[in-house]
Amino acid sequence: MEIETNSANRDYSSISPSARALLLLKGLTSIPFAREAAGLMVSPEIYKPDYENTEIGFWARLLHFESRYQSIDQLLNDLPAKNILELSSGFSFRGLAALQERxxxxxxxxxDNVIKLKEGFTNALKQVGKPLKGKLEILPLNALNKDAFRKITDHFDEEEIVIVNEGLLVYLDVKEKKELLKIIHGILEQHGGYWITADIYIKSEKLNAGLKMNDELTQFFEQHRIEENKFDSFEAAEEFFYDARFVIDKEAVADYTESTALSYLLKNSTPDQRTKMSAVGRIRATWRLKIRE
Known part of the structure; x- marks a missing residue:
């Protein structure tokens, strides 16, 4: 797939291993289809979620990704959305879950390399739960390919489009972010609608709070310079989107009441460790954006 000139030298296919690692992690949660998909991922071996893990960094990470997933649903569910496009969805099956409900x-x-595998998973997962009520398409897309992006949005009818993503902007540098924002602005200007992104990450020297894990996923994040790609502050992030002609329509409110990870984090941490984690403060937000007048 051809990439726009500014991004021609980037190997985006190297991002995909993180999607696999996150799926195996999310298999411990109640996120729709995560457990079943994790089982498909490791087949013919048996997927065994490790609830006996006592490492608090493990549960803190799981709480983070579980909350991030749920924050998008929170902002999506109060919209009368009929057309939804998810970017860089990895092995998340939000679309499949949505079609079982509306x-x-x-x-x-x-x-492309993720989508090929995901199609097989989706066909298997369709047999789980309720019959589908709408239309689900699973298509390859490099989100920085403007022409390919527009061709996909042409699949929708004339109603508004809601674009959603989690885990994309942190892989893009400033130039690439601006490129993506320009593409999405053009789509929403034409069709109307919203962009929900869970990728408002803020740089923080206190982030690890003694919880840093030396594992494959951590090494992957370091390799892709995730920390460097974060915003300097929430104010800087808001200004960045404003300059690209977006405004915040609504921000998700953290809600851990349906979290699987929280009880295990509390069980395996000391009061002192929890105090240190709290001292880190807020390092991520999910925003629903619309184009400004």
Whole structure:
């Protein structure tokens, strides 16, 4: 797939291993289809979620990703959305879950090597739970390919489009972020609608709070310079989007009441460790954006 000139030298296919690692992690949660998909990922071996893990960094990480997933649903569910496009969806099956509840047209996209495997998973997971009420498409897309992006949004009818993503902006440098914002602004200007992104990450020297894990996922994040790609502050992030002609329509409110990870984090941490984690403060937000007048 051809990439826009500014991004021609980037190997985006190297991002995909994180999607696999996150799926195996999310298999411990109640996120729709995560457990079943994790089982498919390791087949013919048996997927055994490790609830006996006592490492607090493990549970803190799981709480983070579980909350991030739920924050998008929070902002999506109060919209009368009929057309939904998810970017860089990895092995998340939000679209499949949505179609079991309501009649929507959901287009699920990621890089080609992820999509090929995800199609097989989705066909298997369709047999789990309720019948589908709407239309689900699973298509390859590099989100920085403007022409490919527009061709996919042309699949929708004339109603508004809601674009969603989690875990994309942190892989893009400033130039690439501006490129993506320009593409999405053009789509929403034409069709109307919203962009929900869970990728408002803020740099923080206190982030690890003694919880840093030396594992494959951590090494992957370091390799892709995730910390460097974060915003300097929430104010800087808001200004960045404003300059690209977006405004915040609504921000998700953290809600851990349905979290699987929280009880295990509390069980395996000391009061002193929890105090240190709290001292880190807020390092991520999920925003629903619309284009400004």
């Amino acid at each position: 009649d929507v047209h959901y287009i699920d996209t990621d890089l």
